[in-house]
Amino acid sequence: MQSxxxxxxxxxxxxxxxxxxxxxxxxxPSLGVxxxxxxxxxxxxxxxxxxxxxxxxxPTMNGEPRIAKPPLPTWMTALVMxxxxxxxxxxxxxxxxxxAGLVLVISMFGLVKAQTKNISLAFxxxxxxxxxxxxxxxxxxxxxxxxxxxxxxxxxASWVFAVNSQKIKFNWLMLSAIFMGLSxxxxxxxxxxxxxxxxxxxxxxxxxIGIKKLSIIQGLxxxxxxxxxxxxxxxxxxxxxxxxxxxxVKTEATSWANRHVxxxxxxxxxxxxxxxxxxxxxxxxxxxxxxxxxxxSDYTYLLVWIFSALFLLSVIPEKKERYMLPLIIPxxxxxxxxxxxxxxxxxxxxxxxxxRNVYLVHSIAVIIFNLAALGFxxxxxLKELEMPNTxxxxxCTIVLFLNYYIFKSRLRVRNLFVxxxxxxxxxxxxxxxxxxNFAYPNKSFMSxxxxxxxxxxxxxDWYSIGELNLKHVYALGxxxxxxxxxxxxxxxxxxxxxxxxxxxxxxxxxxxxxESIKITEVEKVNASRKKENDVLHxxxxxxx
Numbered sequence: 048m049q050s051x052x053x054x055x056x057x058x059x060x061x062x063x064x065x066x067x068x069x070x071x072x073x074x075x076p077s078l079g080v081x082x083x084x085x086x087x088x089x090x091x092x093x094x095x096x097x098x099x100x101x102x103x104x105x106p107t108m109n110g111e112p113r114i115a116k117p118p119l120p121t122w123m124t125a126l127v128m129x130x131x132x133x134x135x136x137x138x139x140x141x142x143x144x145x146x147a148g149l150v151l152v153i154s155m156f157g158l159v160k161a162q163t164k165n166i167s168l169a170f171x172x173x174x175x176x177x178x179x180x181x182x183x184x185x186x187x188x189x190x191x192x193x194x195x196x197x198x199x200x201x202x203x204a205s206w207v208f209a210v211n212s213q214k215i216k217f218n219w220l221m222l223s224a225i226f227m228g229l230s231x232x233x234x235x236x237x238x239x240x241x242x243x244x245x246x247x248x249x250x251x252x253x254x255x256i257g258i259k260k261l262s263i264i265q266g267l268x269x270x271x272x273x274x275x276x277x278x279x280x281x282x283x284x285x286x287x288x289x290x291x292x293x294x295x296v297k298t299e300a301t302s303w304a305n306r307h308v309x310x311x312x313x314x315x316x317x318x319x320x321x322x323x324x325x326x327x328x329x330x331x332x333x334x335x336x337x338x339x340x341x342x343x344s345d346y347t348y349l350l351v352w353i354f355s356a357l358f359l360l361s362v363i364p365e366k367k368e369r370y371m372l373p374l375i376i377p378x379x380x381x382x383x384x385x386x387x388x389x390x391x392x393x394x395x396x397x398x399x400x401x402x403r404n405v406y407l408v409h410s411i412a413v414i415i416f417n418l419a420a421l422g423f424x425x426x427x428x429l430k431e432l433e434m435p436n437t438x439x440x441x442x443c444t445i446v447l448f449l450n451y452y453i454f455k456s457r458l459r460v461r462n463l464f465v466x467x468x469x470x471x472x473x474x475x476x477x478x479x480x481x482x483x484n485f486a487y488p489n490k491s492f493m494s495x496x497x498x499x500x501x502x503x504x505x506x507x508d509w510y511s512i513g514e515l516n517l518k519h520v521y522a523l524g525x526x527x528x529x530x531x532x533x534x535x536x537x538x539x540x541x542x543x544x545x546x547x548x549x550x551x552x553x554x555x556x557x558x559x560x561x562e563s564i565k566i567t568e569v570e571k572v573n574a575s576r577k578k579e580n581d582v583l584h585x586x587x588x589x590x591x
Contacts, residue, residue, distance in 0.1 A: 052461060056167035059160070063153065066173040070152045072472050073177050074145045074186045077479040079138030081486070082576060087141075087189040088517040089113075094125035095134040096526070104283060109517065110526040112291055114284050119232040120147075120194045134524065135496070141189045148186025151197040151376075152177045158204035159380060161211055163342075165387075171464065172383030178471040180322030181368075181375050195234035196373050199242045202226035210260050217265065224269045228276025242373035245359060249352035249377075253344040309366035314357060320371050321378050323416055323471055326409040327385045328378055335401060340388040349384070352377040389460035403458055410457040413467050414450045420474045421446055424481055442477055449473070487576035495522035495574055495583070504545045504569055504587060512548040512555050519547070519574060519583070532556075543589040545569075552586040565589045 055061050083091055093108045097118075106113045106121060123143035131139045155176045160169040176182055185193040205223035209216045230238045261269070284291075318325045331337060337346060356374045360366070389406055392398045398406075421443060449470045456462035499505060509527045520527050527547065530538055532555050542564070546552055552566055567587045575581035 052465075056170045059166050062166055062170040062173075063156065066152055066156060066170065066177065067149065069174055069468065069472065070149045070177045070186075071145070073183055073475055074148050076476040078141050078145070078187055079136070080480055080483055081137075083137060083140075083518060083521060084188065084190075085516070085518055086191075088521040090121055090124055090189050090191070091134065091140055092517055092521050093118075094121045094128055094140075095521075095524075097121065097125045098128055098134075104280070105287060109515075109520050110528060112288065114288065114291065116191055117232045117235055117280055119229060120189070120191050120234075123194075124189060141187060144186055144189050144193050147193040147197040148177075148182060151182065151186070151193065151200055154197065154200040154204045155376065155379065158200065158207055159383065161204060161208040168383060168387045171386050171390075172380055174464075174468050175324055175382050175386070176376070176379040178322070178468055179320075179324060179375050179379055181320040181372055182379075183322070183475065185369060185372055190369070191234040192237075192369055192372050195230045195238040196242055196376070198226050198230035198233060199238035199373075200376060202230060203243065203246055215260055215262075215265055217268075220261075220265060220269055221272055224272035225276055228273050231277035232280060238373065241356065241360060241370070242376065245352050245356035245373070245377070248355045249348050252351045253348040306365050307367055308364045311361050313366045314361055314371055314374070317357060317371055317374055318378075320368070321375055321382065323413055323467060324379070324382045326412050327382045327405065330405045330408075331381050331385050334405070341384055345384065349377050349381045353381065386460065386464050390464065393458060393460045398458065398460075406460055406463060407457050409467075410453050410463055413453055413470060417446050417450055417453075417470055417474060420478050423478060423485070426485075445473065446470070483576075489573065489576055489579050491573045491579055492576050493572050493574065495519055495572055496524070498570060498572070498585060499524060501569065504585070507543055507545040507587070508539070508541070509545045509547065510539060512546065512552070515547055522574070523547075543587055546586045546588055548584050548586065549582075551584055552588075563591060565591050 055065050089108055093106045093113050096107045096110070097103050100107065103118075103122070103125075106118050120143060123146075124140055127139050127142055128134050134140070152173050156169045156173040159172045160166060163169070182193075202223045202225075205219045205226055209219035209223060227239075227243070318329050321328055334340075340346075341349075353374065356377065360370060360374065385405075389398070389402060392402060424439065424442060449466060453463060453466045453470065456466060509523065509525055510530045511527050512530055512532060514529050515527050528539075530546070532538075538560070548555060551568070553561065556564075565588070567589070568584060569587055570585040572583045572585065573579065573581065574583045
């Protein structure tokens with residue numbers, strides 16, 4: 048065990064290979080078992096229309112301009128669609144998110160390696176990131192967040208690598224500018240505010256930033272490359288859709304203050320989102336003589352980074368749990384330091400009583416988590432899916448053996464770390480396939496994709512009464528225009544057409560309108576995974 052650990056944690060190529068394996072085994076299993084979320088549906092519909100209509104530079108979403116977010120993640124999704132030849136394979140469409148998650152993990156390794164010159168510490172930190180709850184969750188979705196923060200972290204790591212030497216490494220400086228530009232092309236200035244700014248605050252507070260080393264030419268080159276990569280698309284939109292672009296800027300600027308508004312303390316439960324590593328992180332905030340476990344001002348640097356990020360996120364009225372993703376990055380680095388310190392102290396038999404208690408509580412927390420996962424599998428796997436008893440017993444045996452060795456290794460911190468990573472990867476692989484039985488209770492669900500097999504309506508133009516949820520638009524695989532009943536001129540004149548409505552179409556039409564058309568209800572579809580009474584009516588309208 049010791050020789051294997053030494054080989055992995057002291058060789059950069061081997062460390063990166065193992066981190067890649069950990070990341071892929073964490074992110075890939077059962078990647079397609081969940082239906083696309085609303086956020087993903089927006090991405091997938093926009094990517095589909097890029098291919099269908101050629102709207103690569105001025106994207107559309109359900110036929111309407113979609114320039115609120117830069118298109119890099121959507122371009123990557125559209126590229127996957129082109130490669131696989133369809134837009135329905137959710138597993139494949141989420142692969143760009145997996146790639147971005149891998150970039151984040153490798154960048155975490157690179158940042159810690161550049162700052163500390165310690166491959167073992169960098170490997171530990173990368174493995175913690177790959178098995179942290181929110182990073183694992185966001186790397187499995189086709190969203191914008193994982194892309195913008197992954198590229199920004201790659202930019203920060205490249206910056207540190209460029210300036211943490213006697214002579215500026217110009218190539219790495221330019222690479223940093225490119226990565227930061229790709230972050231902007233993923234979600235605008237979001238990661239500049241939520242990840243880069245807290246990093247800069249912490250670096251300035253601990254005098255660890257390296258700006259003074261840059262010459263004027265190097266600084267100007269960095270700014271020019273950053274602007275070139277990040278600003279060309281917004282500039283193109285501005286000159287081609289000036290009024291629309293200005294309206295989007297105004298809307299996005301005000302949305303932070305009036306959409307999804309939550310109280311200031313909404314993020315105060317943030318330790319939960321690092322998942323199974325929460326105990327070491329919480330302990331790091333209250334551990335007696337904690338600074339002695341860190342070199343120089345590392346502890347202050349990480350503490351300032353974490354709490355400046357928390358403050359900057361909290362002062363914005365608009366809040367969502369996934370917005371905490373940039374906060375997980377310094378938290379993972381902090382936990383990496385704690386685990387590394389524990390490994391070294393255990394090897395030297397110098398663990399204090401407090402140290403032992405922290406690692407004991409951590410081991411108990413992991414054991415409880417694993418047992419809870421077994422209970423979840425029993426309830427929603429063995430009963431709901433009729434999982435074979437032999438398979439369930441095999442899972443139980445593996446997890447119980449893991450728990451035994453986790454408790455046995457509670458003071459052998461290296462073994463405890465390895466077993467924690469292994470158990471999280473294993474539990475994710477086992478739990479995720481049965482989770483839909485918990486998340487989707489509606490057994491009468493029928494996807495709108497089934498409508499596409501109906502030749503009678505497959506060739507018609509589609510409309511909806513009121514705006515149709517983008518998840519349904521994605522499932523239908525076509526553009527669905529909106530009819531506003533209160534606006535008489537919004538009703539299409541060219542018939543026949545297919546209409547989607549939340550109730551019988553007759554309930555929405557006036558008697559005068561009914562007299563001039565012929566209505567044929569084709570299908571009623573229970574299109575919600577969660578609600579049994581969420582029924583969509585599919586109707587054909589033709590001339591009398």
